[in-house]
Structures are given as structure tokens and as C-alpha cells.
Amino acid sequence: MEGVDHLADERKKAEFNVEAMKIVWAGSQHNLEVSNRISKLVADDPAFRKDDRTMLPRKELFKNTLRKAAYAWKRINELRLSEEEASKLRFYVDETAYTDLHWGMFIPAIKGQGTDEQQRKWLPLAYKMQIIGCYAQTELGHGSNVQGLETTATFDPHTDEFVIHSPTLTSSKWWPGGLGKVSTHAVTYARLIIDGKDHGVHGFIVQLRSLEDHRPLPGITVGDIGMKFGNGAYNTMDNGVLRFDHVRIPRNQMLMKVSQVTREGKYKQSDVPRQLVYGTMVYVRQRIVADASCYLSRAVCIATRYSAVRRQFGSQNGGPETQVIDYKTQQSRLFPLLASAYAFRFVGEWLEWLYTDVMQRLQANDFSTLPEAHACTAGLKSLTTSVTADGIEECRKLCGGHGYLCTSGLPELFAVYVPACTYEGDNIVLLLQVARFLMKTVSQIGTGKQPVGTIAYMGRIEHLMQCRCNVQRGFAELSADLVEAAVAHCQLIVVSKFIEKLQQDIPGEGVKQQLEALCGIYYLSLLHKHQGDFLATSYLTPKQSALANDQLRALYSKVRPNAIALVDAFNYSDHFLSSILGRYDGNVYPKLYEAAWKDPLNESVVPDGYHEYVRPLLKQQLHTARL
């Protein structure tokens, strides 16, 4: 019934202060306040309706996204929202759009790789959205291998310009979000050629479309690359294709913080690591980790609430059937994902600190922690997106048949999320970067260089160095094993950051105890999953392994009465979750039934096509039957 909380009994079981846990999840009282205010602003505004997305044809869907982005911008300015509030508003609008790349990559690229003068020129235009930018790096032929990019930027000393050109089909820019139909400018990555010498990949600001009539400028061929996975989902984004035919730009549109080209055509590489040209990717990878905890927690919230509502089997003498959340199999699939959502939240907080720390050090030309920052952002982006993508799919399965309905919110959540395993760096390619970092650390042990930070533990494998094995030779051969070692290294970071979080002062009755239980579930479920490795290396005895499994089951029982309260702490509105299975009030069946009749297919009792295609069959079968 309307207005009844079907999960009230579950909420009464909570053994901790949910309001306090909301602050832990939000990160601070301030963050919680802003989240509540902006989430309500979006949820209460019919302009941000999103329950129709999976039913719109692409052109309508896309135009609707443009409308929402423009309306959001209007509201941001009307209400004079801060950058923090504006970012929250885009988050709660929950629709991938060109604005993600304008705010999330184009502006950070200029801030990270542009000189002060270039920032003064371009950032005000971008902040006022008087230009709209994208990040055009990936090409049809190369995405992972950035050093393999083919687009060229050839310096012309006669005119003090770069000539941007797409020499081959495979050099066509391909995938950049916002490029297909909207962006007026791009930060474009191309090979810098001066006097026939190739200086490698650098970033350039290139205008793509007229600011008067939005038509592509001379020499520019640009369009959308077509439909992507799933209905609605990422098709609200215009991922584009772009070709340059000898497009000329002024020399001062090469991003020159990391390296410069003088008027005379002299190339100057500041004494900074060339990899700073990759800085925007590092920035986005650390944001994607926090974003993973948001997506995973949404799926877990839906699956947990529905698991408490759903009853199947187990009725005694006509009494109620068993809540599926009480089955140990359901708990063993669901609670590690609940624990992972919290774990990723906390490692995301730490990674943001690490990134900020590295950026401050760079200001002082201290590059000492750059390798660790690269390894951590690459590895944690890979780990958290893989677990989250698989976790959303597991949450769909945890909801049985109804999880497959669009009104569950899970199919679209999965379709929108899964490219995160690929964009901003294919997850295996990134893990290989971590593996390279680990092997380099191993090769330096014994030279007196003690590992610090997240690899400090490797200082204890001194014995390995007696073999003086040649790490380079075996890398390719053992890369699959090294990727597993990289995952284990990242898991160690996640677990250690969860434990460090628990060592902080965490207010609220029962809150720390719940987090301790979730932390236990996180590492014990990992131990369980990989117990073969621990047993094979004698890090665990069979008895210890059995004890760990017993403790894991005990923790499931400890979390069970708190499960609903633990997902309530994510503080997601029904609008944001956009899921009948995940409704706060648990009023699932009536709402599922109500929603079915709203499907356009039910606008007519007899479907279009009956008379042309079904009736003749029936007639024919009747005729055959008479024979």
C-alpha cells in the first residue's frame, strides 16, 4: 500500500546510528548536507525525469540529453551554485553527456598541461561554457598505445603554426565523448614534428566547429560513431570520429607546460618526466575509483532492499515464506559486494589524498611519488571498475527475473557502467603498468633503495633477490601471472586503507563495529576466493583456512540485521536509484504491476502487426487443421 514502509521491521533491527553512517559515507557533515540538498533539487524537478530513457529512439534520447544539460546549466547559474554543488547536480542528474568530458577532461587537461598564459586565455571561456571541449586522444587504430598515435602536428616556421593532419584512416580520432555532435574545441593529442623530427605525442587545443553556426571548420570531418551497448545507457553521449585535413592552428595552442616549441622551432623539454602529458588520465582514473563506489553501492542498495522484500520457499504451516536475504548463498554473494562498496569509498578517499599530494609535490618539482601515483591510480581504477561491473551484474542476478526488467534500474546501470573497464585505460593494460612498477621495485631491492609507501611490504622479499632473476626476460612470458600479482597488490592497498579508516575516530553508536564487520567480510571473502594461493604458499594452513571461512559466515550473520540500514546510509533517493526493486518503502509488487501497463506496447490490447502477421498464421493453421 502507498505510504507503508514494507521495510520498517528491517530498519528496526539496525544496531548502529544510520545518520552517523550517512556522514561516514558522505565523507563529512558538509558533504552530506550538500548531497541532500542537491539530490532533492534534482529529484523534485520533473525536467530531470529519467524513467523514459530506455524507451526513446536515439535522436530523441540525445536531444533530451542536450535539453537536460542546458537546463542544468541554467539552474546552476540561476541558483549561483558553487563548482562543488554544480558537480553534485550533474552527478544526481545521472546522465552521461558531453558535459562529463568538458568538465572532467577538457578543463583538467588545460589546467594540468597548459601554461599560465594558456590557462588565462582558455579556462574562463570553458568555465562559462562559451566553448565546449572534449579530450581527443584515442584513434581508430590506437587507444591503449598512446605512443602509437598517428595524428601529426607539424610546425610551420613560416607562419608560426602547427598543421594538424590525419595521415591514415587509423589515425582518425575515434571514441572521444562529446566530440560527435557537440564540442566546439578539443584537446587533441598528436605527434609533434619539427623539421622532420618526431618528438612524440603532445596536446594541442584545436577548434572543431564554428561558434556561429556550429558547422565543422574547414579541414575538419566530424561525426558520431554510432549506437553503443544497451538502450538509453551510454547512447546519451556523442562519442565521435574526427579527421583533420591539414588544419592550421597558432603555435600558442600547443599545451606547453611540460614542453615548449619556440618561435624559431626549437623544441624544449622542461626537466619534468614526459609522462606528465598523461596527467589528465591519472586525474580521471583517481576520480573513477570514487565513482566505482557510487555505482556499486547503487546496485547493492537495490539488491539488498529487494532481497529483504522477496520471499521464496520455506513456509512453515502456511506461514510466510523465507526472505531470500536469509539464505547463506544470497548473503555470500551480496555481502562481499556491500563490503566492497564501503571499501572502495575509503580507498577512493585515500587515492584523492595521494593525487592531491603528488600534484603539490609537482609544484615543487618533486617527482619522487609520481611512479607510485601512476601505479595506484592505474591499478585501483582497474580493480574497482572490474569488481563494480561484475558486481552490478551479480546484483541483477541476485534479484532473479525481476532484475532483468528495465524498471529494476539494473540493466541500464550495467550498460552505462561497463565501459569503465575500458575507458581511461583498458584494465589489463593498466594492471601491466602496475606489474612493471612491482618488477622494477623488485629489481631495485638489494641495491639499497628501500621500497616505501604502498610497496614497503616488498622490502621483506629480500630473499628473492638472491636469484638475481632477470625480470625483463620473463615479463612477457609471465605477464598473466604478473597481472594477478598486480591485482593482489591493489587488493592489499584496499584492505590496508580500510583498516586505516577504522583506526580513525568514527563517531556514532555502533558505526565502527559495523565497518569492522564489513572490513572483515572484505578481506575474508578475498582470502576465501584465493585460499588456493595461500595454501599453496603455506601462508595459511588448512585449519586456518577453515577458521577463516567460519569467521566469514559468522560475519554474514552479524551484518544480516543491519543490511538494510547499511544501504540506507548511502542516502540515495528513489529518483536517483530509479528502481522499483530498490524503492525505499519496499513497495515492489504493486509498483511493478503498475509500471508494466505504462509500457507503450500496452497502449493497445491488440498489438500493431496482429492483422498483418499473426491473424494469417492462425487462419492458415485453422485451414490446415480442417484437412
Ligand SMILES: CCCCCCCC/C=C\CCCCCCCC(=O)SCCNC(=O)CCNC(=O)[C@H](O)C(C)(C)COP(=O)(O)OP(=O)(O)OC[C@H]1O[C@@H](n2cnc3c(N)ncnc32)[C@H](O)[C@@H]1OP(=O)(O)O
Ligand atoms: C571524465 C569524467 C571524470 C569523472 C569520472 C567519474 C565519472 C565517470 C562517468 C562518466 C564520464 C565517463 C568518462 C569517460 C572518459 C574516458 C576518456 C578516455 O578514455 S581518455 C583516453 C584514455 N586512454 C588511456 O588511458 C590510454 C592508456 N594507455 C596509457 O596510459 C599509456 O599508453 C601506457 C601507460 C599504457 C604506456 O605509456 P608509454 O608507452 O608512454 O609508457 P611505458 O613505456 O609503458 O612506460 C614508461 C615509463 O612511464 C611510466 N608511466 C607511464 N604512464 C605514466 C603516467 N600516467 N604517470 C606517470 N608515469 C607513467 C611507466 O611507469 C614507466 O616507468 P618506468 O620506466 O618503468 O620507471
Ligand SMILES: Cc1cc2nc3c(=O)[nH]c(=O)nc-3n(C[C@H](O)[C@H](O)[C@H](O)COP(=O)(O)OP(=O)(O)OC[C@H]3O[C@@H](n4cnc5c(N)ncnc54)[C@H](O)[C@@H]3O)c2cc1C
Ligand atoms: C565509452 C567510452 C568512452 C571513451 N571516451 C574517450 C574519450 O573521451 N577520449 C578518448 O581519447 N578516448 C576515449 N575512449 C577510448 C578508450 O580510452 C580506449 O578504448 C581505451 O583506452 C582502450 O584502448 P583500445 O580501445 O585501444 O583497446 P586495446 O588496447 O585495443 O584492447 C584490446 C585488447 O588488447 C589487450 N591489450 C592491448 N595492449 C596490450 C598489451 N600491451 N599487453 C597485453 N594485452 C594488451 C587489451 O587488454 C584488450 O584485451 C572511450 C572508450 C569508451 C568505450
